[in-house]
Amino acid sequence: MIAFWVLAPIMVVSAIAMVMARKAVHCALLLAVIMISLAVLYAVQNAPFLFAVQIVVYTGAVLMLFLFVLMLVGVDSSDSLVETLRGQRVTAVVLGLLFGLLVVVAISQATLGSVVGLADASEQAGGNVKGIAALLFSRYVFAFEVTSALLITAALGAMVLAHRERLTPKPTQRDMVTQRMHDYATSGIHPGALPGPGSFARHNSVDTPALLPDGTVSELSISRVMRARGTVRDVSRDRAGEREIETESRQIEEGNT
Amino acid sequence: MMSQSTVLATVLAAASFDKPTIAYGRLSPLLVVFGIALVGVVVEAFAPRERRYVIQTALALLGLGVSLLAVIGVGLDLKTNNDGASRGSVEAMGAIAVDGPSLFIWGTLLVFSLICVLLFAERHLEGGITAFAGQAAALPGTEAEREASSRGIEHTEVFPLMMFAIGGMMLFASANDLLTMFVALEVLSLPLYLLCGLARRRRLISQESALKYFLLGAFSSAFFLYGIALVYGFAGSFRLGEIDTAVSSTVGGSSLLLAGMALMAVGLLFKVSAAPFHAWTPDVYQGAPTAVTAFMAACTKVAAFGALLRVFYVALGGVRWDWQPMMWVIAALTMAIGSVIAITQTDIKRMLAYSSIAHAGFLITGFVGAQQGIEVAGQQISSLQAVMFYLVAYGFTTIGAFAVVTVVRDAGGETTHLSRWAGLGREAPVVAGVFAFFLLAFAGIPLTSGFTSKWAVFTSAWAGGAWPLVVVAVLMSVVAAFFYVRVIVVMFFSEPVGDGPTVAVPSILTSITITVGAAMTLILGVVPQPVFDLARTAGEFIR
């Protein structure tokens, strides 16, 4: 009973915090707290098998799946606080609390009689796991078999909704070379690599275009994205400066002679 | 060596495990359907793409046909029990009741599924491909989607999914313990959630309907589950018969039982789309591919009513006075909401969804009468039989109506806005006439199955003392008739807007579905006796 009185407040607080937390990841972590506490409560209530399954299946598999999807969706996805339907939140909370109160009252009013406990049943079956197995494979064997339909449906559904089959074969290196040579033959597109960015005495960076032998700028040497952003370095001024230096030096040379 | 075997023997003796006995013959209808679903999955994995459609369609039709034969075979073999009211036995270690009503519902489900498979397999209307998404994983409106579409790719996985859903429905209606019933509920729901999101056209609303159906379905099944937990807490068992024993041996209602009963009712009433748990129905029916909508509207309703009746008659029959008032309110509310809100609808599929809600209300009216077979004299039929007859009649009509919706099209696929149906009577008198006939059947006009089935449930409810409810039901039928007639007026007496609707010529498959739907609506309206007799022969639930 000590375990219960320690864990119960933690669970209720985590549950309420889970409903209030804005970030989805916090919700998942609070849910993990509740699930692990539940596992302990199962262990306290003579259900060692469920204790293990709760940890392995619920906390280990189901919750991790939630976290994976949260990663895909964006970890910091959070709820907006805008109410779409006016008064819906308040109504929902009031209705939910009323409903919860009703169930709590119904349960605490119920005359349950004395607790039988599982000691006898466990002893008779030769242990908790054996008792569960005996029941699972006799009384509930059909339901057990039918759960396979559920698992297959889940696998099939995940495949249908998430898997995209390749409709065209992936091009091999040979295909790509043939295509490149074909393009060169028909439209004169250069088959080799694009020219690299220019390098100057002061710069060696991707925002500086390369210069062709005649001094003009090679448009191919600069990424399209940078040109669209307007961050390409204007090299005409540099070239103008260079020309000035050249003339000056030539004049000096001339003057000397 | 010797000692080892002795140890083993002691261990086995301690466990005292009895090998379960399962009468495979009696369960063969279920096993065939699940088996075909599994074969379908294997076909998906190994058959070349271009052959899958033919193989899957043939497998589905074959499997459903064999299963139907098996139902007939088991039905002929059914023995009357000692109590004189029920026939059949409890099979699979007490998990499944193979009794008259189960077999009747299995047969109904299989026949409906057979004609729905034809709708699923229709390829003519979309120009050589089915109405399901080519690649569900490709985003709507992208190059990948167009490419899949132009290559004629189609998801044939819908057939195994449908078979799993049918298997789940059959199990749901015949489960004899609440745990099996819960598993069956999920087996039938999960494939339906997926199928809803697989439309080829208007994929955004299709996916949205899948999301809505899934979230609300999971919510409602959580309520159902908690209800099961409380009822288990009351009775100490999941078996319907043992719950019945516990219920009748308790004096006065226990709060645990009442709370559990109410929560279980939420889960079941959600599936039959009764108010106030109906909110998902219009959205899901509108967004889902029309073939899936037809399948859901007919088959889910049959299965869910089978389960609802079994739980409330067999397990909770002893506290009938506690649940009847609740069901009275729900029946009246469902009929009112379904009939009144339908008037404002401008979309055909949405209107049919509200009509389906209203029909759920009429069915619950029949169900609250709770007339047991023993109580009724002579030629009268019990509530269970009246409801079963209504389900048969309604199912054929609704599948037929949705099948007609699939053939009225414009450039963007099916055109479901009511204004686009204006002048359909001139464009295609036959299709419009058939649709008008279905609407008249929904309204309950004599000479259609709608009339005989309404008559059946109303008389049984009247005999059960629910006459105020019958008065409400008749009033609501009149209100409902108003909007059915409005659609007929729009089709026949108003000028077409713009180009007007076009009626695509479907292949033989959809034609068969529409013909069977119309023919059965007429036959059940004129000579209902054979089906009534069959329902009467089915008898009551086994206890």
Place this chain on the structure above:
Amino acid sequence: MSTTPFLVLSAMLFGVGAVGVLVRRNAIVVFMCVELMLNAANLAFVTFSRQHGNFDGQIAAFFVMVVAAAEVVVGLAIIMTIFRTRRSASVDDASLLKY
């Protein structure tokens, strides 16, 4: 060890989960709240199992876990599909279908 405190805790968790489903907007969080409700039901099953001294309740909890695992796969697949098309997992944005 009385069972009533366990049952009251289970009912409280169930109620909080139900409120969460109604007030939250993110589809994934809504689904987590449904999982909380299923867990609450499981606690009730295990507690009633001890109350009655039979294993049926524990079997039920076991089945619920299997069902929940399958449901999570299908549900998250559907939510992911919606998210990939709309870049939003908010149930408020899913508003094409109304009236």
